[in-house]
Each structure stands twice: as C-alpha cells, then as structure tokens.
Amino acid sequence: MKCVATAIIRSNQKVADGIFLASLEAPEIAGQCLPGQFINIYFPETTKIFPRPFSIAGASDSRIKLLYKVIGSQTTLMSGWSAGQKIKILGPLGNIFDIQEQHYRDFILLGGGVGAAPLMFLRDELVKKGIKPYFFIGAKTKAELPVVEDSASHLILTTDDGSVGLKGNVVEHFLRMAENYKTPTQVSVCGPDMMMKVLKDISLPQNMDVFVSLEKTMACGLGLCQGCVVETTSGKYNGHYALVCKDGPVFNIKDVKFND
Amino acid sequence: MKCVATAIIRSNQKVADGIFLASLEAPEIAGQCLPGQFINIYFPETTKIFPRPFSIAGASDSRIKLLYKVIGSQTTLMSGWSAGQKIKILGPLGNIFDIQEQHYRDFILLGGGVGAAPLMFLRDELVKKGIKPYFFIGAKTKAELPVVEDSASHLILTTDDGSVGLKGNVVEHFLRMAENYKTPTQVSVCGPDMMMKVLKDISLPQNMDVFVSLEKTMACGLGLCQGCVVETTSGKYNGHYALVCKDGPVFNIKDVKFND
Amino acid sequence: MIDLSINLGKGLILDNPILTASGTFGYGDEIAEVVDVNCFGGIVTKSLSLEPRIGNPPPRIVETAAGMINSIGLANIGLDAFLKEKVPYLRELKSRVFVNIAARSEEEFCDVIKVLDREKWIAGYEINVSCPNVKEGGIAFGTNPNVLRRLTRKLRESTDRFLIIKLSPNVTDIARMAEIVQECNADAVSMINTLYGAAIDIQTRKPKINTVIGGLSGPAIKPVALAHIIKARKVIDIPIIGIGGISAGADVIEFMLAGATAVQLGTVNFFNPGAIYEILDFIEHYMDQHRLKSLNEIIGQAQV
Amino acid sequence: MIDLSINLGKGLILDNPILTASGTFGYGDEIAEVVDVNCFGGIVTKSLSLEPRIGNPPPRIVETAAGMINSIGLANIGLDAFLKEKVPYLRELKSRVFVNIAARSEEEFCDVIKVLDREKWIAGYEINVSCPNVKEGGIAFGTNPNVLRRLTRKLRESTDRFLIIKLSPNVTDIARMAEIVQECNADAVSMINTLYGAAIDIQTRKPKINTVIGGLSGPAIKPVALAHIIKARKVIDIPIIGIGGISAGADVIEFMLAGATAVQLGTVNFFNPGAIYEILDFIEHYMDQHRLKSLNEIIGQAQV
Numbered sequence A, B: 001m002k003c004v005a006t007a008i009i010r011s012n013q014k015v016a017d018g019i020f021l022a023s024l025e026a027p028e029i030a031g032q033c034l035p036g037q038f039i040n041i042y043f044p045e046t047t048k049i050f051p052r053p054f055s056i057a058g059a060s061d062s063r064i065k066l067l068y069k070v071i072g073s074q075t076t077l078m079s080g081w082s083a084g085q086k087i088k089i090l091g092p093l094g095n096i097f098d099i100q101e102q103h104y105r106d107f108i109l110l111g112g113g114v115g116a117a118p119l120m121f122l123r124d125e126l127v128k129k130g131i132k133p134y135f136f137i138g139a140k141t142k143a144e145l146p147v148v149e150d151s152a153s154h155l156i157l158t159t160d161d162g163s164v165g166l167k168g169n170v171v172e173h174f175l176r177m178a179e180n181y182k183t184p185t186q187v188s189v190c191g192p193d194m195m196m197k198v199l200k201d202i203s204l205p206q207n208m209d210v211f212v213s214l215e216k217t218m219a220c221g222l223g224l225c226q227g228c229v230v231e232t233t234s235g236k237y238n239g240h241y242a243l244v245c246k247d248g249p250v251f252n253i254k255d256v257k258f259n260d
Numbered sequence C, D: 001m002i003d004l005s006i007n008l009g010k011g012l013i014l015d016n017p018i019l020t021a022s023g024t025f026g027y028g029d030e031i032a033e034v035v036d037v038n039c040f041g042g043i044v045t046k047s048l049s050l051e052p053r054i055g056n057p058p059p060r061i062v063e064t065a066a067g068m069i070n071s072i073g074l075a076n077i078g079l080d081a082f083l084k085e086k087v088p089y090l091r092e093l094k095s096r097v098f099v100n101i102a103a104r105s106e107e108e109f110c111d112v113i114k115v116l117d118r119e120k121w122i123a124g125y126e127i128n129v130s131c132p133n134v135k136e137g138g139i140a141f142g143t144n145p146n147v148l149r150r151l152t153r154k155l156r157e158s159t160d161r162f163l164i165i166k167l168s169p170n171v172t173d174i175a176r177m178a179e180i181v182q183e184c185n186a187d188a189v190s191m192i193n194t195l196y197g198a199a200i201d202i203q204t205r206k207p208k209i210n211t212v213i214g215g216l217s218g219p220a221i222k223p224v225a226l227a228h229i230i231k232a233r234k235v236i237d238i239p240i241i242g243i244g245g246i247s248a249g250a251d252v253i254e255f256m257l258a259g260a261t262a263v264q265l266g267t268v269n270f271f272n273p274g275a276i277y278e279i280l281d282f283i284e285h286y287m288d289q290h291r292l293k294s295l296n297e298i299i300g301q302a303q304v
C-alpha cells in the first residue's frame, strides 16, 4: 500500500558528472517496490511546490536506491543531502515493468543516461529470476555515464564520443546486435524523449515488444490532478489520454503518441 | 558606503537556549559599521521573500558579529549555518547609537534578551573611548540569557526567576540603581516592545536621555518601501511617521509613540 | 474530545470544517490508500458534466512561485460513469459528499441535477460557475452579474438540496456576485476558484499551458482569497466556504476569522497529501489554547 | 556591445527595457549607494500627489508566500517638495525618468501635470488609476470603464508628453480597459498594479495590514500579470510595460515574449537590490544564444 513516510538518507554519492546515487532508508515503502515504480520527494519551504518524482533504482526490504541527475533547483538540493538527514517521500507509485518470463525469451534493457535508474532495479529482479539481460547504457561521454560495473547482465556501454565502451548511439548499437536476441524479446526502455521517439518511428525487429518508462511534469503522482497526461494512439487506452503517474509510467511503446 | 556583499560564515555557535552568536567575514561592510546599525540577510529560494534585519553585535575590519534568537523559519535556517558557507548581506544600514561623551557623564546599556546584540557593539566602542558603561542584560531564566562574561563594563545580569544574577526585571534593577549614575546619563536600550513601552511610561530620573533601538517588519531596509514606519509624537519628526530602517532604528524615546 | 463540527445551515453539520477542493482530490478513491478520506468533514468531487470529457491536451500543469497553473479542461468521467463507478465508494463515506457540477449551459446544469437528486446520500452541490457559457459567447457564468443571477435562480428552482455557488475571483466586484447568489437563495458560496495565470517557455516560446491562460492556485493566491472573503462577508450572511492556498492549520483559522464557515484544501493535496492530519491537530491545539468550545466562536471574528 | 535598447514610440528610446516600478525604488536616491541607478533604462518614481501625504498607519507591509501585501497609502512628499528636493538629482540621471502620479480627482491629476509639464527633462507620466476616485464614491479610477475613459481623455488633452496608464488587475475584463486607454490615445499601458490581498493574525485577530485589504505583489503574482498582458496584447498595439513579480532575467524575456515592450522591477528591489545586474547579464546572454540583434525580435513572439 502506498504511503507517505519519512526516509533517512544513508548515502548520497556522486557517481558521474552531475549524477548521484542515493540510498534511503524507508522500510514502510521499500519492501513493496517493484521495478518501474517511482517515489515522490517532498521539499519543505521552497517556492517550488511540486514534489519531484524519481524512479526506484533498486530496493531491499528497508532501503530504496535512487540514481538522479542534477538539472534544477530541487535536484541541486538533493545533491546536498547528507547521511542521517530526513526527508519526506511517498510511494511506491505507478505501474511496473512487467517481467513476463513465461512469454519472452530474451530481455533487453535500454537506458539513456540517468534513464538507467529504473532499469537497474529491473535488472536486479531479472537476475533474481535467473535471467541475464542485455543492459545497454548510453551517454554522451564517459564522464556522464552513470554506471560502469555489472557482472549480472550483458552490460553494453556506449558513448557518443567513444570515450568508454562502444562509440555511437545506444539505440543504434542495440539494433546492430538484434540478431543475437532470442525471440520473442522484451525490451524495456528509459531515456530522453528523443530516444523513445526514435524507437517509436523506426521499424523494429519482429517479435519484439517495447515498453517505455515516460516522464511528464507531475503535481500529485497519485492520479488526483490529471496533470500528467500523455496522448495515446489506440491500444489499451483507446486513444484517450492516459495518466503517466497512475496508468504509467510504463507504457507499451505502441500505445504512446510522441509529440515533436 | 552601504553595499551588497557576500559574507562567509566563520563561526556560528549556540550561546544560550535558542540563541546563537555568529561571525561573518565581510570586509566590504565590516569596517564601516557603527553601533546601532544593522544588516539585511538574504535567503535564496524560500517562500519568505523579505530579507531579515539583524543588529550588528560587533565588528572588526573584516568581520561582523551577530547575536540572534531562533524564532521562525529564517532564523532556523541561520542556526544551520556552517563555517565556510556563503550568504548575501547588505549593510551597514540605519542610524547609530550616538555616543556623546562630551555631554554625558555616565552610560547605561539596557538589553532585554537578544536585544543585547547592538549594545554589545556599543559597549565595545565605549570601552575603546575609555568609558566603562553599566551593562544590564535581562532574561527570563539563566538558560535564555545570551551573554555571561564581560569585564570591560559593569555587567549586571538579571533573570525573572533569579536563576542567575539579580532576580527580577531588568528595568526595575536599572531604576533601583539610579542613584549611582552620574548625570547627565545616556541610556541605550534594546529589547522587547513591552520593555520600551514601560520605559516610556514611567517617570525617569532627571537628566537622563533614553535612546531605543526599534524593530519593525522591514521589506527593504533602505527607505524604499515606506513599510517600516513608526508613529512619532512630536520631537524631531514633528509627529509624522518615521522610517525605522532609515531614520532609525535608534530613536530618542521621547519621540516615539508606542501602540498597545 | 474537542468538538470541531460546524453547521452550514439547513440541517447540514460537518464533523469538521475541512473539505477537499474540487479537482484536487479526484473522487477520493485514488488517495484512499494514503489518507483516511473520512478525516475530512466533506469531500467535493471533481467537476462533473453530463457527458464525459477528455479534457485539454498537455501540457496541463506548470509550477509557479508558491503556486501552479492548471488547465485540465474539466476532464471527467461524465454522469453515467460517475453513477456506476464512483457512487458505490462515495455513498459509504462518513464524510459528507458534495458533487461539483460544471456545464456549458443552464440546461446541462439542470439535467445533471435532475439525475443526482435521486441520490439521497449526496449532501449538496457545488456549482462551478467559472466554466464558459456557450450561449453567452463563452464567457464564464460567474463573471457577469446577470448571467450568474439567472443561473442561480434556475438552479434554486430545480433542487432543494444544499446549493453552493463557487465564485470566480476574476471579477471587479466579488461582493456583488456574492450578493446575487444570496438574493437567489443559494445556501452558500464557496470562494475562490483559480485566478487567471499564464507562463511561457523562453526557449521554445510556447506557452507552458496548452490553453495559454490557465488557473492559478496554491499558497501564492491565499491573500487574494482572504481579501475576497472579507469583502463578501460584509454583504452576505449565508455561509462562505473558503478556498485558496490553504496549506496549514493556521491558514484555516485565518480563513475562518475572515468569515469562512468551512474551508477546502486544494493544491496542498499535491504537495502535502497528509496535510489534513497536521491541520486537524493544529486546530485542536488552537482551540485548546484559546479556550474555544466551538469553531463558531471564531467565524468572522477578525477585526476587519 | 549588445544593443538592449527598446523603442517605446513617440521618439522615446530606452537604453534597456528595465524600469523601476513606482513605490519600490523611492526616487532613486535612497538606493544610489547600493545600485548604479543609471543601469536602468528608466526610473518610475513613487506616486506623486499635489499635496504631501503621510500615508497609512502601520502595519503597512506583510510577507506572504512568494509575495507581500502593502498598504503604504501613497505616502509621498507632494509636488512642491518633489520639485525642490528630488528634481536636482533626477534630472541628471542618464536613465529616463517617468513620474508616477496619483490623485483623488481628475482635476488633481491635471494640476500635477500642468506643473510637471514645465520640467522638460521628464520622459513621461505614469498614471496610477488604482487610487480611489473621491467623486465616484471611492472606487478606483481603473475599475470602471467609463471613469477610466473620461480620465484618460482629460489627461490626453492636458499634455503631449508620453502618457502611460497603469492598469489595475482587479477587473473582470482587462482587455476592455486596455482598449479604452488606446482609444483615448494614451501612449502606453503599464500593467499590472497590485492585486487585492489580505492577511490576518490568528493570535490577535487583527488584520496584518492597517487597511485590512492591501496590494499583493511579488513573484506570486507573475502568472496573473502574464495572463493580463497576453489578453491586452490581443486587442491593443500601443506598447505594454509589463509589471508583476519579475525577479530574474528569464522573467523579463517571458514578459517580452508575452507582449511587453519594457518591464518594471518592483518587489524584487526589496529582496534582491542588485537584481538589475543579474538581469542585464541574463538578457545579453540570451540574445547572444538566440542570435538576436534587437529585443524587438522577441516582443509578443510567444505562440499564444
């Protein structure tokens, strides 16, 4: 059951340029989390009133991991978190990356930058089920690449400048290796809008289902404000608006309409 | 010349219950400060937009001392200041406690609680001039008494419960000792409104001039907003409104009208 | 036990003066896991219209200084789905339920009311007069005195149920609007709905809200709500339900002193979903400290 | 050197689009030690009336969420003292000086203008129509279309100087007010003045502002100002001077995209006295980044 809880920061470390990995103790929430879900973080006494949503990048019985990038005022505040500090959070929110291990024979995780966050958690769960996924993580440069070690998956790092891993775009490399994937293949994606739009527009290899975790500005995270809508094409939502916070954040890429 | 400057917190220590003493490095401002003046402290990114005014409790060429009490959101933020932290300040602002050593033969400082702040600075200046003032500081209890050591003045501490110093009200004790003061006497006061109102209403010993440092909510501290007015009786301001930030904060008690 | 109940008149008593504001609490079910919905004196549901509405295209919300702009476009499930899907949950609540209604014509308002009147458990209606009246060229019902009068009369004729008119703050003379509502025998006014607000993305030059101008809410607008309530309180004596930027218990007391008999929590539900608990605690503490037996003792007692 | 100048029409060119807002910068002299007053494209002085006014009793200001309420009561030194004490300083400024005038009757406005017209260095007048018109029972000049029309006509007849009417946001239809001003041949509108706002002390039950209702300003009201400007821009083509909650360079761009030719800094002068420097830096950087030769290229260019 989702709930508001006080979380204690246990660690908060810089892991790449402007990217931090934090561990929060929040037993009321941690134990229930599933990959794809997110939490809301509340900030007291600022002029910015919205909570900030962050994907759960990993969870144990008592702790939640976050992988976040500093891009504005509240993430700057987060980068200043010190161990022992208490914050207010709400979670777990949203739907999940549904691992259908009966149906799919290979699993691909495709992360753009800090979009790796929910996929790290998904990777953990796949590994628990004895599955070794392909885990692609792309960034512009080595300095911006959030995660560098991983033995539990086939980790493929890509950078635009080739400063580490394969040179070039992460989607490109994912496609280039398509022959290796057993079908049907389940692809789970999180990254910049542009990356998802590309995936939507290209023709994908057959027998591949793509699930994307979307981001929209959210006020409540609970389905109260109706603010976080995404346009859908047909599919599950009949072309109506869907709420990213409640119906998502994970959608079948087929159902989503990306705007320019 | 008053200016906006970045100050570096050098120390920030609790000196009594909810009362802190801070030292700020701000050479652009520190060197010009005189007793009675104050600075504005600016706080980024909060819903409280007004800067907060604080009396200068002491100043060297490069540093400013503040004595402050935690009573609300911004003073709570201040209590969390750590050494090395940078803040924005404006100063020096306002008029001064004008030491007229040619005219007066004895000097009394009368501080209620954290109202001791501007008087500490005034004491320092008096001592520099070879004058040893009487310095009364009153509080409810020992725990709330901000300053406890002082050899440069005749220090008289009072507490309502007698837990340290003389038992009773600070104004009472100041009056009780009136025979000792050489006349004419200059009395400089800072404390709660109630304390000043009492001083205004009683009949004071002859040949005694009383100067009070007032507090009003301020938006600018510069005479721009006309928000910080105090009603005057007659005297210097002809019964018009005076600006506490610009015409004050120090006023001859005779000129000020205290409201209930 | 401290008695927090308030009397809205016409036999309607709420356990406490805190209601939810329409459009910020869904139908109560979405948030039920997080907050005990029955802690509220009343629930006001998302604006309901005769037919379902998908609402406006994104972007629909944007954060502003101590506030937000929204342009949801009254997205709602429509009367039929409301009856089927939401009524079973709502009718079992201990909190009194007010159904907020939005419509594009007087007839649509009356049609919705006619159906809802059959639902005996509904405590009252709140009429959202900030929506555009298609017959009057799209200007909001609540911004023209004559249009407001005609609508309120018609609504009053069509139902005996507790009738709240929710005023728009985007008018020159709010007191006049409140007077009209009282003259037409509505049972209460609620105020304020959102202020007009806009924001523009300086990189793309696009409005940050699809409809360009949306509704501003949140702590930023609290002083405006209070000013409007003080003005209205001077000219009417039916209850005022105060809305606008309330985020803490002290705000509730402030609104009641200004003249509100009850209040609604809106945007705060987004940035502090558990606010209701803090608020009820604060009010109990305040009543204790000020030795109040009933909140009636403070309604309209500000020295204004 | 990046060219930040803007053209207000009628031969009036400002070095940059940033002016000060009346009542938040005194006469420029109080703040001169802290800020180089000539960095502003223009200075708008505190509202001036024929006779000096001591203003309202305290409390006059209170902080609100991301804003403040004031009720200064147009305290000012009066025309004579202005001429004697302030003119010598003001006339030497590089920034263009606009004198803001407040009055209780049409005649008082004209009387002030008659005297000021002799001062050739004055760039223009800004007319504060938010003050109460004693002849019309104290309602503000700027809230009634007919009163506003008559006043603007009269002012236009009385002077050829650059004439700015400063609109009140507390009206149902700001676009109508802007249209009237343009119809009466004023040279520009400035908008917005403060919104009505109130706050109450829950301990003493006293209003936190002596007049109970005061004027709300600061970042909180920025979305309201933008909405009003967008509406006005649709119906007038004389320049709009944007005011309301501006605190940073990005806000200035946002106002210009919405349709403002210039802007005024008000409350920000209190909480960030050096804001002008940050703002000018930001604008230069923005122009550079967006390869703008002139700020004209962005005025009104939001896709609204």
Ligand SMILES: Cc1cc2nc3c(=O)[nH]c(=O)nc-3n(C[C@H](O)[C@H](O)[C@H](O)COP(=O)(O)OP(=O)(O)OC[C@H]3O[C@@H](n4cnc5c(N)ncnc54)[C@H](O)[C@@H]3O)c2cc1C
Binding pocket: A038, A048, A050, A051, A052, A053, A054, A055, A056, A067, A068, A069, A070, A071, A072, A073, A074, A075, A076, A114, A117, A118, A214, A215, A216, A217, A218, A219, A249
């Ligand atoms: C479901 C979801 C999961 C997310 N997971 C992660 C994650 O794991 N790691 C990570 O680094 N980031 C994640 N984000 C993005 C993260 O929420 C934003 O980076 C953060 O809110 C920025 O806040 P700020 O104050 O620092 O930036 P601001 O300066 O306020 O805003 C910068 C940008 O951040 C986005 N943003 C701001 N406020 C919100 C809001 N209330 N809701 C959504 N987006 C907002 C907007 O795109 C905005 O333009 C996620 C977003 C969503 C919706």
Ligand SMILES: Cc1cc2nc3c(=O)[nH]c(=O)nc-3n(C[C@H](O)[C@H](O)[C@H](O)COP(=O)(O)OP(=O)(O)OC[C@H]3O[C@@H](n4cnc5c(N)ncnc54)[C@H](O)[C@@H]3O)c2cc1C
Binding pocket: B038, B048, B050, B051, B052, B053, B054, B055, B056, B067, B068, B069, B070, B071, B072, B073, B074, B075, B076, B114, B117, B118, B214, B215, B216, B217, B218, B219, B249
């Ligand atoms: C000239 C002057 C000198 C001062 N010197 C000292 C000092 O040396 N030590 C000290 O502890 N305090 C001093 N004060 C008082 C100090 O400014 C307030 O305690 C502080 O502003 C409280 O801020 P807050 O956010 O913690 O409290 P809040 O919760 O915001 O307010 C609590 C109370 O603080 C006062 N206050 C709030 N904002 C302002 C403002 N902008 N201007 C003035 N008063 C305000 C009001 O009385 C208010 O009711 C001085 C005030 C003035 C005017």
Ligand SMILES: Cc1cc2nc3c(=O)[nH]c(=O)nc-3n(C[C@H](O)[C@H](O)[C@H](O)COP(=O)(O)O)c2cc1C
Binding pocket: A225, A226, A227, C021, C022, C023, C024, C046, C047, C070, C072, C074, C100, C128, C166, C192, C193, C194, C216, C217, C218, C219, C221, C243, C244, C245, C246, C264, C265, C266, C267, C268
């Ligand atoms: C996202 C959102 C949706 C809203 N939807 C409605 C609505 O459907 N009907 C209505 O009458 N008011 C609606 N409102 C207005 C609120 O009920 C309330 O009047 C306003 O937000 C001011 O209160 P606040 O500042 O506490 O939020 C909505 C407000 C928000 C923020």
Ligand SMILES: Cc1cc2nc3c(=O)[nH]c(=O)nc-3n(C[C@H](O)[C@H](O)[C@H](O)COP(=O)(O)O)c2cc1C
Binding pocket: B225, B226, B227, D021, D022, D023, D024, D046, D047, D070, D072, D074, D100, D128, D166, D192, D193, D194, D216, D217, D218, D219, D221, D243, D244, D245, D246, D264, D265, D266, D267, D268
């Ligand atoms: C303390 C104060 C005094 C003001 N005095 C005047 C005035 O004398 N005449 C006037 O036309 N506007 C006056 N205003 C309104 C401002 O000029 C401006 O229109 C308003 O504050 C909105 O802008 P802001 O949000 O940037 O402050 C005053 C505002 C404040 C805060």
Ligand code: FES
Binding pocket: A217, A218, A219, A220, A221, A222, A223, A224, A225, A226, A227, A228, A229, A243, A244, A245, A246
């Ligand atoms: S964020 Fe409020 S409904 Fe999704």
Ligand code: FES
Binding pocket: B217, B218, B219, B220, B221, B222, B223, B224, B225, B226, B227, B228, B229, B243, B244, B245, B246
């Ligand atoms: S605080 Fe603005 S004039 Fe004194």
